[in-house]
Amino acid sequence: MSNQETLGKKPLQILEKIRENLEKLNEKMEIMIELQKHGRRDLPTIPQEAPLDVMTLLSMPDHLRKTAMTVCRLGRATADEVAQQTRRARAVESAYLNQLVIMGYLKKERKGRKAYFYVDKESQG
Amino acid sequence: MKALGKIVAIHSYKGGTGKTLLSINLAVTLAKHGKTVCLLDLDFRAPSLATLLHVDKVEYWLNDYLNGVCEIDKVLIDLSERIGNQGKFFVGLANPSVEAIRDMSSKDRKWEMRALGRLLSLRNSLLNDKGFDYIVFDTSPGLQYSSINAIVSADFVIVASTLDNSDVEGTRRMLRDLYDLFEKKTEIVLNKILYDDSLRSGKEKLQALVKDTYEVPLLGVIPCFCDISRAEGKIIFVHEKPEHPFTRILDEIAAKIDKM
Numbered sequence: 510m511s512n513q514e515t516l517g518k519k520p521l522q523i524l525e526k527i528r529e530n531l532e533k534l535n536e537k538m539e540i541m542i543e544l545q546k547h548g549r550r551d552l553p554t555i556p557q558e559a560p561l562d563v564m565t566l567l568s569m570p571d572h573l574r575k576t577a578m579t580v581c582r583l584g585r586a587t588a589d590e591v592a593q594q595t596r597r598a599r600a601v602e603s604a605y606l607n608q609l610v611i612m613g614y615l616k617k618e619r620k621g622r623k624a625y626f627y628v629d630k631e632s633q634g
Numbered sequence: 635m636k637a638l639g640k641i642v643a644i645h646s647y648k649g650g651t652g653k654t655l656l657s658i659n660l661a662v663t664l665a666k667h668g669k670t671v672c673l674l675d676l677d678f679r680a681p682s683l684a685t686l687l688h689v690d691k692v693e694y695w696l697n698d699y700l701n702g703v704c705e706i707d708k709v710l711i712d713l714s715e716r717i718g719n720q721g722k723f724f725v726g727l728a729n730p731s732v733e734a735i736r737d738m739s740s741k742d743r744k745w746e747m748r749a750l751g752r753l754l755s756l757r758n759s760l761l762n763d764k765g766f767d768y769i770v771f772d773t774s775p776g777l778q779y780s781s782i783n784a785i786v787s788a789d790f791v792i793v794a795s796t797l798d799n800s801d802v803e804g805t806r807r808m809l810r811d812l813y814d815l816f817e818k819k820t821e822i823v824l825n826k827i828l829y830d831d832s833l834r835s836g837k838e839k840l841q842a843l844v845k846d847t848y849e850v851p852l853l854g855v856i857p858c859f860c861d862i863s864r865a866e867g868k869i870i871f872v873h874e875k876p877e878h879p880f881t882r883i884l885d886e887i888a889a890k891i892d893k894m
Binding site for chain 2: 563574
């Protein structure tokens with residue numbers, strides 16, 4: 510492989526890394542905005558993993574229930590896929606999904622550029 | 635491409651509103667219309683389909699499927715020949731032993747969460763892979779885990795109600811405080827309505843009453859038939875009495891559901 514080719518790839522990799530980091534930062538900011546919007550500083554301390562059963566779904570605020578139910582139905586989904594079902598903006602769904610992860614109801618797994626959200630049924634009890 | 639099937643749950647606020655009668659006869663009517671139908675008994679507190687359908691030898695119950703002991707195909711029993719092989723009619727039964735009822739009523743939230751996951755996955759295993767046209771859930775009355783799991787998993791819910799005051803008020807509250815939150819497509823079947831000559835003209839009045847009280851559409855009205863009480867739950871009514879008005883009403887309800 511020529512030196513030029515190796516040199517050509519590096520800047521691309523760096524840019525890709527920067528883009529990934531920016532995306533992560535963006536997600537974190539979305540969560541912070543969302544938490545402030547709903548005045549959730551007083552979020553009850555929920556254990557790290559909480560079962561997402563129907564009674565929990567019932568007691569959730571409307572905006573989160575819609576997102577949580579969509580993940581239940583799809584089994585495993587990206588913010589994009591959830592947004593298609595709920596007809597809300599991707600960024601909004603991303604914020605709600607991350608909030609559900611913080612609350613312990615959903616798990617998040619990154620695969621390449623995509624982040625998948627799912628209900629963890631196996632590791633619990 | 636084949637249209638995907640539907641999951642229909644039958645629920646009510648109070649017991650004794652005719653959920654099981656409606657479930658069996660609706661499932662059989664859909665099968666008689668040529669559909670492939672699976673009727674599942676999700677009333678784990680008071681299982682009745684095993685008795686009503688006279689099924690003696692059951693290897694696996696729905697309880698086993700929800701417990702993760704087996705897959706759904708082990709649970710399904712083919713009863714198509716009972717209805718003259720017009721369509722396909724399968725059932726999945728709840729275990730009626732006292733021990734099983736006790737076991738099912740002492741499950742924790744994590745178990746209920748997994749049970750919801752297993753009910754939701756029936757859409758893939760039965761509707762998409764096995765090509766079923768309908769899954770009909772018979773549920774327990776009121777607000778309990780197994781029923782709400784069924785409602786959440788269904789595409790469409792039929793709520794059976796009588797005109798008894800406590801039933802009307804409870805059903806109204808349940809629709810507002812539970813169904814609205816899940817944004818579930820729901821319609822009402824009024825059952826045990828006193829049959830008289832005015833029923834035909836009174837249907838519009840009942841329709842308005844349902845719309846005003848429950849704020850959901852009226853799917854059907856079933857009069858109080860002594861013939862049904864007389865049958866003592868020993869026959870599949872729509873199969874044995876094809877000319878009976880009850881059978882005609884079920885035909886209409888099934889046709890409406892099929893058009894949705």
